[in-house]
Every structure is written in C-alpha cells, then in structure tokens.
Amino acid sequence: MTAVTAGRGGRSLVDLVFRARELSIVAALVLLVAVTTGVNGNFLSGQGVKDIFLNASILVLLAVGQSFVIITKNIDLSVGSVVGLVAFTVGDFLAADHGRGIVFAVILGVAIGAVCGLANGLLVSFGRVPALVVTLGTLYVIQGLDHFIAHGRQINAVDLPPALLSMGNGGVLGIPYLPLIAVLVMVAAGYYLRSYASGRDFYAIGSSPEAARLAGLPVRRRVMTAYLLSGGLAGLAGVLWLARFGTVVADAAGGWELQVVSAVVVGGVAITGGVGSVYGAALGALLLTTITSALVVLKVDPFWQQAITGALLLLAISVDRLLALRVARILRRRNARHGS
C-alpha cells in the first residue's frame, strides 16, 4: 500500500510544477513592475495600467485560442493575419453605414475568423499537411487578401460608429470592457478544458496522437475545433483591435503570431502538446505586454524588446525541458517503490 502513498507524492509534485510556472510568472511580473516603478513613478499611473490591460486583453484572447491548438500538438501561425483581415473588413463594413449594429459587427468578425480557422483545420486534419506549413501558407494568403481588400486605404476612427469606439475604451464600474471579455473567455475555456470530457480529449490528442486514434477519440474533429476556436477568437480580437485603435491599415497585426506563440509557451503550454492551461497562457500574455510597456517607460530601444521576448521564450523552453526530465526521473523513482 505504500505504493499508493508514493503515487500521491508523484501527483502533488506534478501539480506543484505547474503551479510553480504560474507562480513564477506572477513573481516576474511583480519584480518587473516594482523595478520599473522605482525608476519611473509614472509607470503605475492609472492610464499606464489601463493601457497594459487593454493591450494584454487582445493578446490574451489570441493566446487562449492558440492554447487549444498547441495543446493538440499543432500550431496556428495565421492568427496575426486574421486579426488584420477582420479589423479591416469589419471597419470597412461599419464605415460604410453608421447604422450597422455592433453586435452584428462582432458576429461578422468572429465568422470571418472562424472561416479562416476552418480552412486551417480542414487542411491540417483531413489534408494531413503539417500544421506549421499549412498555417504559414494561410498566414500569407490571408495577408494578401487583406492587402487586396484594403488596396492601400486606411480606416480612420472618425469613420467608425462611436458605440464601437466606446467598446474599445469604455467600461462598466471603471473596469474596461476589453479585459472583462478576455477574462470571461479565459475562464470559460479553462473550465471547459478541465471539466468536460471533450476538453480532456485535446490533452490526450496532444499527449499521444496515435494512442488517441486507437482509443477511438474523434481526433480530426477535435483538431478542427481547436482551429475553429483559434480562428474565431482571432476574429473577436480583430473587432476589439478595431474598437481599441480606431485607425487600421492593412495587415495591422502583422507579426503578432509570434507574440502569441511566445506568450503561450512562456505561460507553460508545452510546444510538444498535451500540457498546460489557458490561465498560464494568459499570464504569459500579460507578462509579455507588461515587458513591452516597461521598456517604453524605461526608454529602452524597442529592439531590445524583441531580444528579451526571444530570451524569455528560450528560457521557458529550457525550463520546460529540464523540468520534464526531472519530473520523469522522480516519477520513475517513486513508481519503483512498489511495495517497499
């Protein structure tokens, strides 16, 4: 019976490792904020904090969608292009007639994103083309489409209905809408992934695609769903982007896909699939956004921002690898205690 207690130890160890990741991101955040505020007291001014949260919200939405995809051992590089396409087309649509409702705009944006996600999902799960190749392809195709539609034009805030702009910058009870939406989406996704059988399938598929197939899990359907969610959330993020910034040119969010993937991986979702949570991914997004803002406040060359993001990514991946090895060793050791 000692084996049972030994097993318990193994489990709490694994729990601890995951919580450790989330805790260490929080610690890094606190440290970063403390140091930056020490250098420049304005960093924690109301507007500064609000900006961070507004910017982070869009990244969090994308990170949540991306988590679904990465947990199934795939990747979605097209999200930056989708955000750009949706922001522009929805802007164009609303600018044409101020009478068009915001709700309809949101639905349109999500639908456009979902169609992009559907294309990715079909190619990856039924076409059996590696996700990296598919989504790199759609990244360029969607970007091209965006440029084609924009044709060098620009959407300006004055062209947009004020209700949309107030969604981007207003709030209830002093809490802006954007973070509210992001937190809502995150909590719903986190709850689904943890507490529903179909949510656990995503982890199983990423943990071992072959075993998932043999276990009779609907692998293709789940991978489709992951891309659909990633695309749909990118569509939502596109509308919010428009609402927040008002001024949009073609391919507004070009390059964001790498930010998103970094946020997710820094947040503890293993790039090899099967591990991680949307909460971690969201924290990762918050950390990356805060770093960006801090560097601006600290007047550091923006070039460094990329280097720091890259370094953080490497750190996260190395820590993952090291932890995985250590945990595996400790578990093997505990399991060997059988009956002793």
Place this chain on the structure above:
Amino acid sequence: MTEPPGGDAPPVLALRGVSKAFGAVQALRDVSLELFAGEAHALAGENGAGKSTLVKTLTGVYRPDTGQLLLDGEPVEFHSPADAQNAGVAVIYQEPTMFPDLSVAENIFIGRQPRAALRRIDRGAMHGRAAELFKRLGVALDPEQPARGLSIADQQLVEIAKALSRDARVLIMDEPTAALSGAEVTRLFNVVKALREQGCAVLFISHRLDEIFELCQRVTTLRDGTWIASEPVAGMTHDDLIRRMVGRDLDALYPKLDTVPGEVALKVHRLTREGVFTDVSFEVRRGEIVALAGLVGAGRSEVARAIFGVDRWDAGSVEVNGRGLPAASPTAAMSAGLALVPEDRRQQGLVMEQSIERNIGLTGLKNLRRGPVISRAAERDRARDWAIRLQLKFNRLSDAVNVLSGGNQQKVVLGKWLSTRPGVLIIDEPTRGIDVGTKAEVHRLLSELAADGLAVLMISSDLPEVLGMADRVLVMQEGRLVAEIPRDAATEESVMAAATGRAS
C-alpha cells in the same frame, strides 16, 4: 473443423477469408477466425506470423484488403477503432498506448469519463472506479498519479484495467502478460475467467504456451500470415502446438551448456538507492549465467539500471573486472565492457524511424569505422549476420524498425547489444515477446556466449526460463536480495516462495 462451443448461436465476432498486405509483405492470407461467447480463444504463431495484424483488423485499425468481418453473424465494416468499440470490442494492444501527460484514471476512462451534473466530469467517481478496477486486479496503483514514468508492467496493467472497464462483449488481448510475472498473471486470469463465464468472448495472444493451455479452450494457429488450424486445446501437447506454429519439431528449449565459472567479472557490493533497493550485493563470474528473479516491481530492473549507470546509486560500489565504476556514467560502464539490454526496448533501445541495419550498428560504431566514416557495407554485413542468427523476419534491412512485428523489434535490440561483444551482459527480460523457436535460439546464443567467458546477469519474469538457463538464481523482494539459490536447488516452488516472502 471442430464443433463450435457456442451451440447454435453465431460467433460474436468472426473473420472470413481476410487478407491484408503492407506493400510487398503479405501479413494475412485468407484467414478465418470465429470467436464465440463464453470461450477464450488463443491465437498462436511465430513473431511476424500476423497475429497483431489480425487483431488490428478486428478492431478497425486496419481495413482488410479482401474478406469480411462478421458481428453476430452479420457482415460489418469497422471504419475506425471507435466503430469497433461501439460494437463492444475492447482491446489491449501489444504496445502500450498511454497518454503520458494524463493521470492513470484518465488514461483508463478517456472519452467516456463518468459524468456529473451538466455533463461535467465526475472526477471522484472516475478515481473511485479506477481504484476498484485496480483492486480487482490486485494492483497498488494510484488512479490520480500521472502515467508518465510508469514501468512497462504497470503500463500493461493500466491497459488491462482500461480494457476491463469497457464491459465488452469481446475482449482481445495481444500479449498482455509479456511484462508480468506469475502473481500478476494469475490475478489477470482469474478476472478474465470470470468475464468469460459471464459470456464474454476472449481472444488471447501469448508466446508463453503454458498460459494458452491454462486459459483457453480453443487455439488458432497462424504461420507466415496463413491460417493453419483452429482446434480445441484439450488433448493437445506443447509439441503439437509448436509444430503447428513452426512447421517442424524444435530442439531443446533450454540448451544450457555446463561451464566452469572463471574469475569474478561483476561485483556489486551493498548497492543502495534510497526508496528503490537496499543493500544489494552479489557477484557474477565469467562463464556464469546468473538470474535475477522476483515479482514485478521488486526492484530488479532498477538494480540493472543503476549498475549500468542510467540511474545513480546512493551507497555501495560496482566493480567490473576488479575496477570500480563511477556512479551514473553509462559511458564508463560501456567502456569497461558492460552492456545493458533494457526492459523498455521501444523507448530505450531503438530508434524507431531508423533502419534495421542502422539500429544494429548504433552501438558498435567504433568497429564499423574505416577511417573517419562509417562503412555502410560493414554495417550491412553485420546487420545481416545478426538478422540471420536471430531469425529476424523482415522485408529489407533498410526498412524502418517500426514496421517490424513486436517480437522482431525485440530481436533487433538483442542483436544491437550482442554484436558489441561485451564482457558483462545485463539483459532485462531477454525473451519478452519472442516466439518459442527464437527463444530457443536466444537461449542457445546466451549459453554459447557464456561458455566463451561472458558473464551474464539475466532478469526474467519467465520462471521456466530462469530455471532452465541460470547457474544461480538471485531472488529479490521489495527492493532487497532475499535469497540465492544454486541451480540444483532452484525449483518453481523455492523461487516463488522466496519472491513472495512466504518462506525464508
């Protein structure tokens, strides 16, 4: 053909005239098989005979090229494993299909977790049901622990629990006992017998013929993908069955040569790894085969891994030919002339995507070098040589290892290590998953190598193999060495008594 045991009822599941080819390899050729409710049916055949392929056509992994599947006498097509599961077919595949990142309980119930209100997963019920299954199987596993890091035997037990949890009408087991020792097998058989009496149809594959005779009523034999016979087990002898499988009579299964032990080659002194094994001391002399017996989880493989330096030890010492080995250095162990054939060969012994010749060549790169480059021709020659000695069944030496049958993968690992000509060989389950004919060949090979002065430490859960091959039997129980039994005194009773702690 014989009287079907099901009376008038049609077979629950049947194959009729099924063929299946992989490229140039004809894995199944016009094979028929009938599984009746309430019978345990054995499937016998050499490595690569097509057993696992047959299993996978029954479970919807492969679609037959020709022929058909019948469910309750009606033709069906399984387009995916899910179809077969919905028809009430549960299966334990030869290779464990684990989700290392999920808990043991989730591994068992994935896709059909018990639900609470709002269709949420009822974790409490899930863990409770997993614990119940483990209790039925007499296994001390925590349902909530992650599956990563489970030993092969524990993985197999989880697979068994998974299959049992389905309350299936047909239970298919492809070598479920390969990594288990006597005690676990007995408990498994009790559970399976109860299921069979409740009307479940069982298909059972094992290379341990005793198990077939103990569990099954009928046996179907395959040879090179062709159906040979389906007949009652009662009245058959081991030799009858072997003749069906191999097509000829076999030589002695345990051709042990008598040797005179030389000087001490491996000396293990008070080796301890905290919480895993304690105070283990023994010696192996040149020319000797020493067996390490015990139940699954007694710490045998862990001792082997520590000696070879895969894991570190906390106290004690290891000497090879009188020279101490540093802890936790496989490189030092290898250059001292030690070789370890590990238990988990898929994970630790093979590069699955690489060719057969590459895999065999991997350990001996030094000998294959002509100047700075590895000689392809030398690699191929050596691989061919060992492939023939081990009766490897393959299409081309340049084929990837992962298309070989389970037993043939084992042979590649054996070839890889034996070809390094070590001075001390530690071999963990040398014949797990290997068919009777090749088993004899492996035993003959080990025996010859020992006669040439090799010191062999053999870990085996196969008791007849231990008794047949070993000059001395060391028995481990719960991480301690509890008995040392010389060849003359070693019997099934004496070894089992020591392993379970009933005596001494």
